């Protein structure tokens with residue numbers, strides 16, 4: 014199954030999103046940001062591509078600001 | 086030993102607080118938000134969960150609107166220095182702690198205009214006093230939620246409403262009330278709420294923070310800038326919360342303890358904690374008022390105050406009283422000005438100060454009775470003639486109102 018990641022402005026944002034999405038029953042995992050996606054040393058949230066619509070919807074409704082979503 | 090200095094810092098702390106700190110030191114230990122490995126993520130998650138517990142307690146829907154500082158003082162300095170510029174006007178009350186007065190006095194030297202709304206000698210404030218001080222250039226109103234000297238509550242709901250009607254930012258110093266008195270930021274018109282983690286939230290010393298209403302961050306400059314683990318490619322400070330105000334490695338071990346403290350407060354319920362403290366305060370105030378030669382300060386009404394009271398004994402200085410309480414009765418309390426000279430000017434106890442007693446969650450009814458008895462004995466020794474009855478029990482009758490109160494006062498509340 015191909016994966017994508019959500020990138021956030023801060024690690025706190027990633028942690029907030031993790032809670033929210035797990036609460037919605039969406040399988041997510043916090044991972045280090047892959048090198049090719051940013052120079053930063055932070056974390057991002059990985060999910061199955063098939064869940065993208067649900068992920069976007071849940072984050073928007075939960076008011077979590079995201080930087081972008083990328084395929085990995 | 087009887088600890089009656091919970092207004093300075095609560096002690097002891099719940100066992101869960103010590104355990105959470107120990108667990109962090111042994112098993113987690115990473116630098117939160119800095120690296121992608123498990124120990125760093127765990128540390129970040131731990132801090133996030135503290136924000137979440139506090140957001141629940143204060144009625145905030147976005148936990149990231151809570152930022153951590155090393156104490157309430159730092160949060161108050163951030164607000165005062167981050168919002169006010171020369172030419173701005175700020176209003177405060179005559180019941181403030183020096184953590185508000187000193188930064189304000191320093192800015193006054195630099196051209197910020199300051200008005201101090203007068204409180205009554207009982208420590209009460211009429212919202213009217215604040216209303217009539219508002220000017221065209223008023224930028225901020227900053228008020229104590231409850232006095233650390235006499236415990237009286239200030240009318241933050243009313244002042245918040247009038248501040249917002251006039252488009253003025255409103256900051257509350259909740260150092261003494263966070264955890265001890267219900268605070269619902271959804272219902273209150275408060276833009277900034279500064280809190281101590283180490284008092285009624287039962288966290289360790291070196292913890293505190295600030296709740297920032299959405300949008301207010303655009304008017305609030307950070308106090309410190311530096312590494313945040315985010316936006317590392319930029320040499321400028323990020324402008325999103327919480328990173329804008331949280332540079333440098335956090336006090337994660339302290340926050341682990343604070344998280345457990347806040348969960349303790351949530352499990353007890355602020356209303357129950359408050360009811361227990363109110364019952365103890367009724368006992369204490371009633372007891373002190375019955376002793377000849379003892380002068381008590383504040384409203385004298387437990388509904389208008391938190392678990393803090395000040396007193397003096399005619400013919401003795403505050404520090405002599407505190408010394409006798411400690412040496413002869415092993416009662417720990419605080420004498421003097423309590424970092425709040427302006428409060429003592431308001432209640433007319435400046436410069437000698439008062440003796441302050443502040444019971445907490447772990448104080449029992451017996452502790453309060455023993456304290457009243459000790460003060461009775463000290464007062465009797467200074468002024469023999471005023472004591473017609475030689476025996477404490479028949480001179481001071483201590484009773485806790487209802488059975489309900491008794492349950493709380495005995496520490497058996499749920």
Ligand SMILES: Cc1ncc(COP(=O)(O)O)c(C=O)c1O
Pocket residue numbers: 092093155156157158159182184229231232233258260261280281282292293424
């Ligand atoms: C009313 C009030 N404001 C501010 C403070 C400062 O709190 P902290 O010791 O957490 O900086 C205190 C406590 O000493 C206080 O009682």
